[in-house]
Amino acid sequence: xxxxxxxxxxxxxxxxxxxxxxxxxxxxxxALTGTVYATVLALAETFPDGEARQxxxxxxxxxxxxxxxxxxxxxxxxxxxAMTVNELSLSVLVATAIMSILLASRHVRAEEESGRLExxxxxxxxxxxxxAAALGAVxxxxxxxxxxxxxxxxxxxxxxTDAVAWGLATALTGLVFGAVAAVTAQLTEHARAASxxxxxxxxxxxxxxxIGDVIEPTGSWLSWLSPIAWAQQTRLYVDLRWWPxxxxxxxxxxxxxxxxxxxxxxxLGAGLRRGRPGPATAGTSLLSxxxxxxxxxxxxxxxxxxxLVLFGLAFGSLADSLEDSIADIPTITEWLVxxxxxxxxxxxxxxxxxxxxxxxxxxxxxxxxxRAEEESGRTGLTLSTGLARSRWVLGWLAVVVxxxxxxxxxxxxxxxxxxx
Amino acid sequence: MDTPVIEAxxxxxxxxxxxxxxxxxxxxxxxxxxxxLGPNGSGKSTAIRVLLGLLRAxxxxxxxxxxxxxxxAVEIHRRTxxxxxxxxLWPNLTGGEIVDLLTGIRGGRRRRRRRDELIERFxxxxxxxxxxxxxxxxxxxxxxxxxxxxxxxxxxDEPTSGLDPLMEAxxxxxxxxxxxxxxxxxxxxxxxxxxxxxxxxxxxxxxxRDVESGTLAQLRHLTRSAVTATTSADPGRLGGLPGVHxxxxxxxxxxxxxxxxxxxxxxxxxxxxxxxxxxxxxxSLEELFLRHYGDRPAEPAAQEEAPHGAGRDxxxxx
Numbered sequence: 001x002x003x004x005x006x007x008x009x010x011x012x013x014x015x016x017x018x019x020x021x022x023x024x025x026x027x028x029x030x031a032l033t034g035t036v037y038a039t040v041l042a043l044a045e046t047f048p049d050g051e052a053r054q055x056x057x058x059x060x061x062x063x064x065x066x067x068x069x070x071x072x073x074x075x076x077x078x079x080x081x082a083m084t085v086n087e088l089s090l091s092v093l094v095a096t097a098i099m100s101i102l103l104a105s106r107h108v109r110a111e112e113e114s115g116r117l118e119x120x121x122x123x124x125x126x127x128x129x130x131x132a133a134a135l136g137a138v139x140x141x142x143x144x145x146x147x148x149x150x151x152x153x154x155x156x157x158x159x160x161t162d163a164v165a166w167g168l169a170t171a172l173t174g175l176v177f178g179a180v181a182a183v184t185a186q187l188t189e190h191a192r193a194a195s196x197x198x199x200x201x202x203x204x205x206x207x208x209x210x211i212g213d214v215i216e217p218t219g220s221w222l223s224w225l226s227p228i229a230w231a232q233q234t235r236l237y238v239d240l241r242w243w244p245x246x247x248x249x250x251x252x253x254x255x256x257x258x259x260x261x262x263x264x265x266x267x268l269g270a271g272l273r274r275g276r277p278g279p280a281t282a283g284t285s286l287l288s289x290x291x292x293x294x295x296x297x298x299x300x301x302x303x304x305x306x307x308l309v310l311f312g313l314a315f316g317s318l319a320d321s322l323e324d325s326i327a328d329i330p331t332i333t334e335w336l337v338x339x340x341x342x343x344x345x346x347x348x349x350x351x352x353x354x355x356x357x358x359x360x361x362x363x364x365x366x367x368x369x370x371r372a373e374e375e376s377g378r379t380g381l382t383l384s385t386g387l388a389r390s391r392w393v394l395g396w397l398a399v400v401v402x403x404x405x406x407x408x409x410x411x412x413x414x415x416x417x418x419x420x
Numbered sequence: 421m422d423t424p425v426i427e428a429x430x431x432x433x434x435x436x437x438x439x440x441x442x443x444x445x446x447x448x449x450x451x452x453x454x455x456x457l458g459p460n461g462s463g464k465s466t467a468i469r470v471l472l473g474l475l476r477a478x479x480x481x482x483x484x485x486x487x488x489x490x491x492x493a494v495e496i497h498r499r500t501x502x503x504x505x506x507x508x509l510w511p512n513l514t515g516g517e518i519v520d521l522l523t524g525i526r527g528g529r530r531r532r533r534r535r536d537e538l539i540e541r542f543x544x545x546x547x548x549x550x551x552x553x554x555x556x557x558x559x560x561x562x563x564x565x566x567x568x569x570x571x572x573x574x575x576x577d578e579p580t581s582g583l584d585p586l587m588e589a590x591x592x593x594x595x596x597x598x599x600x601x602x603x604x605x606x607x608x609x610x611x612x613x614x615x616x617x618x619x620x621x622x623x624x625x626x627x628x629r630d631v632e633s634g635t636l637a638q639l640r641h642l643t644r645s646a647v648t649a650t651t652s653a654d655p656g657r658l659g660g661l662p663g664v665h666x667x668x669x670x671x672x673x674x675x676x677x678x679x680x681x682x683x684x685x686x687x688x689x690x691x692x693x694x695x696x697x698x699x700x701x702x703x704s705l706e707e708l709f710l711r712h713y714g715d716r717p718a719e720p721a722a723q724e725e726a727p728h729g730a731g732r733d734x735x736x737x738x
Binding site: 003004005008009012013016020114115116118119120121122123124125126127267268375 | 435469472473474475476490491492493494495497498500502504506507508509510512513521522524525526527551562575
């Protein structure tokens with residue numbers, strides 16, 4: 001049955017979302033704008049002339065560089081613009097995607113999970129209004145980030161149509177992942193699981209783009225399967241083309257349509273995948289401060305470790321092919337002294353530093369869970385059982401340390417096993 | 421009678437393997453304060469969510485204010501105010517901001533004076549951020565937002581959970597005022613005294629079905645009054661009268677239950693006995709309730725096994 005006025009009060013909720021997020025959005029926009037501005041200036045200083053940039057361009061084929069940057073457009077005439085895009089676009093796109101995922105799952109799922117949506121929906125508010133208002137807020141945040149990036153580029157002297165295109169590409173990519181989160185929010189009952197699933201999609205998009213571009217430096221068929229590639233394939237500051245952005249817009253529309261369809265098939269508060277019942281009694285492993293910490297961190301730990309292990313495996317297999325690919329190009333050794341072992345090592349070092357970054361991110365979020373436990377009042381309940389505060393905190397930290405080390409060893413294991 | 425404000429027929433709602441509503445009926449006439457009783461997990465909140473169009477029933481029909489609960493939810497909500505049983509608020513907004521936000525989304529005439537009066541009556545500090553509110557204070561925010569709205573129907577789902585007795589008294593007052601203005605109120609509760617004090621009609625829900633429904637007077641007719649008296653005569657023949665149950669006679673003190681329909685005859689017999697200190701206590705709602713949920717096997721109508729602990733649970737707030 002169709003419902004009357006499904007969009008009622010969308011504007012009002014949209015303003016509420018912006019009110020709740022104004023600081024959050026501002027911080028993201030300022031951080032990304034500042035990063036873009038500072039990076040352009042830093043690159044201009046480090047590589048003051050065409051010769052210096054051309055020397056840098058010679059290293060663009062390195063798979064590790066390709067994985068961590070973008071398709072190597074304009075390597076023949078490596079301008080400051082082309083260089084900035086190559087060095088920076090991936091980080092900016094991924095950061096904007098993360099922001100969009102967090103904002104979307106916060107407004108779509110967390111409001112529903114907390115029961116606040118029930119209060120709101122009992123007001124004269126249309127069935128689709130809360131989700132529409134949430135994505136509206138994400139769109140505003142993305143647009144603000146896009147505008148900030150354009151402004152940062154213009155301020156750093158890289159103005160022109162390409163600056164606008166970069167801003168638009170970033171905003172649209174953010175919106176794609178916001179829409180991904182809107183879909184995953186329909187599938188699970190919990191905001192954390194919804195954003196985790198969307199993050200996994202982002203991780204997959206990152207890997208697919210990277211591997212695709214390693215196969216072919218300016219993008220192979222595989223690259224085109226990743227929304228991140230679409231933004232980069234606009235060939236900013238080299239030979240600008242707009243049409244890849246149409247793919248981002250189209251995918252956003254498809255995802256939003258899917259989210260609406262899924263939303264109609266489920267009840268308020270429920271996910272399409274229903275939570276399974278758990279055990280009625282606590283196992284012995286749960287009955288201690290560290291046991292509780294392990295249990296509460298289980299999902300976070302498993303998610304991060306699985307992601308990092310996959311990352312490690314994917315890059316490990318790249319390292320193997322790296323030597324082959326360089327050995328295949330005999331000319332390269334003629335004009336460049338390449339020590340294959342050293343190249344693999346530097347690739348390994350770059351990869352490991354990313355893996356370590358992932359482990360640090362896990363550790364930080366795991367420690368911050370302590371704060372969430374306290375704010376929700378659950379810590380009070382735990383301590384009222386006679387558990388000493390020091391044991392609670394130390395036990396929790398010990399669990400985080402052990403799990404972080406475990407994640408590091410598991411994900412970096414591919415490298416320790418002696419890649420040449 | 422006018423068109424009912426709420427009319428639900430044969431509502432069924434399942435969540436996976438759980439059946440929350442199983443052929444539920446409810447009728448609330450205009451201007452009534454309708455009590456909605458049932459222990460935790462009996463389907464009260466599910467029924468309310470279906471009536472508000474937040475959930476879609478698997479079967480059955482639900483109309484509110486003459487409109488379809490699912491299709492016309494937005495229009496219904498314009499004329500309805502709702503207080504959920506467990507209120508969660510935006511932690512970084514103040515209580516006052518949230519009240520204004522909720523009344524603002526509702527639209528309609530702003531009633532500043534009424535809002536301030538309610539905030540004062542419920543002793544709510546509107547400048548505090550919601551994250552620092554206790555459960556009772558969060559509940560007050562929802563109550564102030566709902567009660568300051570001008571609505572035809574107020575749906576209150578266990579609205580006094582977390583309120584102290586003083587605030588409960590203020591709440592009782594405010595509900596009386598609403599019904600005095602001719603508004604309709606649906607009040608779900610497991611606090612029997614509250615329902616007894618406020619409600620014109622009562623619906624008792626059990627395992628997703630309405631098992632009893634009617635005015636308090638009607639419901640009482642189905643049950644028995646407790647009689648106590650003192651007498652020097654031999655009351656033995658009372659035991660033979662139809663409608664008299666559980667007669668105990670001990671040292672001149674007399675006690676028994678009587679079917680309400682038989683009270684006149686029994687009173688005549690008592691007069692013949694020359695009784696003194698006579699009391700006839702009508703059945704409390706608690707007794708009605710325990711008939712459906714309690715451990716006490718009473719009427720043949722209530723032979724079903726009560727859910728574990730449900731009777732104790734429901735009786736506890738007294």
